[in-house]
Each structure stands twice: as structure tokens, then as C-alpha cells.
Amino acid sequence: MGHPIPDRLKEMAGSDQQHWNQRYLAGEFGFREPDPFVMETHKNYLEPLLLESDAPDAHTGLDLAGGAGHHAIWLMQQGWRMTLADWSEPALEIAKEKAAANSLPLEIVQGTALDVVTQSAQRERRFGFVLVSFFLDRAVLPWLPKILIHGGILLYRTYTEDNERLGNPRGPRNPEHLLRSQELLEVYRGMRILHYNETVAKKGVAELIAQQPLSSP
Numbered sequence: 320m321g322h323p324i325p326d327r328l329k330e331m332a333g334s335d336q337q338h339w340n341q342r343y344l345a346g347e348f349g350f351r352e353p354d355p356f357v358m359e360t361h362k363n364y365l366e367p368l369l370l371e372s373d374a375p376d377a378h379t380g381l382d383l384a385g386g387a388g389h390h391a392i393w394l395m396q397q398g399w400r401m402t403l404a405d406w407s408e409p410a411l412e413i414a415k416e417k418a419a420a421n422s423l424p425l426e427i428v429q430g431t432a433l434d435v436v437t438q439s440a441q442r443e444r445r446f447g448f449v450l451v452s453f454f455l456d457r458a459v460l461p462w463l464p465k466i467l468i469h470g471g472i473l474l475y476r477t478y479t480e481d482n483e484r485l486g487n488p489r490g491p492r493n494p495e496h497l498l499r500s501q502e503l504l505e506v507y508r509g510m511r512i513l514h515y516n517e518t519v520a521k522k523g524v525a526e527l528i529a530q531q532p533l534s535s536p
């Protein structure tokens with residue numbers, strides 16, 4: 320019979336800004352430890368490829384739809400200048416407090432992910448690293464390479480269509496927020512793919528690490 324109606328309604332409402340605000344206010348989402356995958360990406364790709372670089376903006380990062388900022392703040396503690404963007408004010412309030420408590424000059428931007436990336440591109444603002452973790456708006460995808468410096472790194476990680484079939488109770492149900500198999504590889508085929516994986520047991524999650532070419536073609 321699939322999922323009970325309340326769960327389904329809850330997931331359908333998951334794309335709604337108000338709903339996200341309520342989840343943060345209720346403490347359902349909040350500040351937590353950084354994901355080990357983000358930490359490994361830092362060690363294996365960001366440190367060797369970017370931290371040594373003297374290119375302008377090489378040490379800047381954007382955590383898009385980054386919620387309460389647990390990744391952005393951890394990355395700042397590793398030496399990055401970070402911008403955290405999300406549409407949820409309660410989420411950003413948590414991040415602001417954490418950053419202040421750690422004396423970290425985190426830049427916070429409230430807005431839709433699409434507005435943030437299109438405005439960055441229009442202003443030619445580019446980052447060394449863009450992180451998107453458990454968020455999907457397909458309209459955003461083609462903009463991400465445009466806001467990376469030459470040699471900049473993209474880490475994209477979120478649920479795939481396999482997730483519901485595999486019975487994982489976590490994650491969205493709306494196909495608009497679920498990646499198709501190999502979709503990230505298709506969208507980012509112009510980039511150097513450093514890592515790609517899709518989990519197909521117990522949960523469906525795709526993870527991509529890709530690098531912008533070092534110079535314009």
C-alpha cells in the first residue's frame with residue numbers, strides 16, 4: 320500500500336519554505352556533526368587541489384541549501400571562507416549563532432537556491448568549492464559550473480529515484496526532488512569527474528565530486 324498518508328503529505332510539503340521553517344523551529348533539523356563524506360572529500364580533493372592554490376577565490380566555498388550550517392562552519396574551521404545560503408530563516412539563525420560563538424565570519428545569504436546561483440553568475444562571483452547536500456532543484460544544476468573558478472570543485476549528493484523503491488523511510492517522495500540514475504554524470508559531463516557513486520542497497524543516494532577544467536577551452 321506504500322506509505323501512510325500523513326508521511327506522504329509531509330514529504331510533499333517538504334519542498335515548501337514554510338514547512339522547512341517549521342522543521343527547524345521544531346528541532347527536527349539543526350546543527351550537527353559534518354557528514355563523513357564531506358570530511359573525506361575535504362581530505363582527498365579539496366586540500367590537495369585547492370588549499371595549496373594561490374588562485375583568487377580558490378579558498379572560498381558556497382554551501383547551497385546548507386541548512387543550519389554544520390558543513391559551512393566545519394569547513395571554515397579547516398581554513399575556508401564560506402558562504403551559507405538557504406531559504407529558511409530559522410535555519411540561518413542557528414548558523415549565525417554557531418558562527419558567532421566560534422568567532423567565524425560566515426557569510427549568510429537568505430534566498431532560493433536558484434536566485435543565489437543566478438545572482439552569483441550575473442555578478443561573476445565564483446567559488447573554489449560548491450557543496451550541495453540533500454537538496455535538488457533541477458533548474459539550479461546547470462548554474463553550478465558557472466559559479467566555480469577554473470579548477471573549482473563541486474560536491475553534489477542527494478537521493479535518487481531508487482530511494483523509495485528500496486524502502487528508505489527518509490528522503491523526499493516527489494520525483495522533482497529525486498535524481499535519476501546517472502543524471503549528475505550527464506549534467507556535469509563537461510567537468511572532470513573525480514568520484515561518482517550511487518548506493519542501491521537500503522537507500523538510493525548519488526554522490527558526485529567533479530572539477531571544473533583548469534582553463535577555458
Ligand SMILES: C[S@@+](CC[C@H](N)C(=O)[O-])C[C@H]1O[C@@H](n2cnc3c(N)ncnc32)[C@H](O)[C@@H]1O
Pocket residue numbers: 334339340383384385386387404405406407410430431432433451452453454456
Ligand atoms: C535536507 S536539508 C539539507 C541541509 C544540508 N544541506 C545538509 O546536508 O544537512 C534541505 C535544505 O534545503 C533548504 N531548501 C529547500 N528548498 C530550497 C530552495 N528552493 N532554496 C533554498 N533552500 C532550500 C531547506 O531549507 C533545508 O535547509
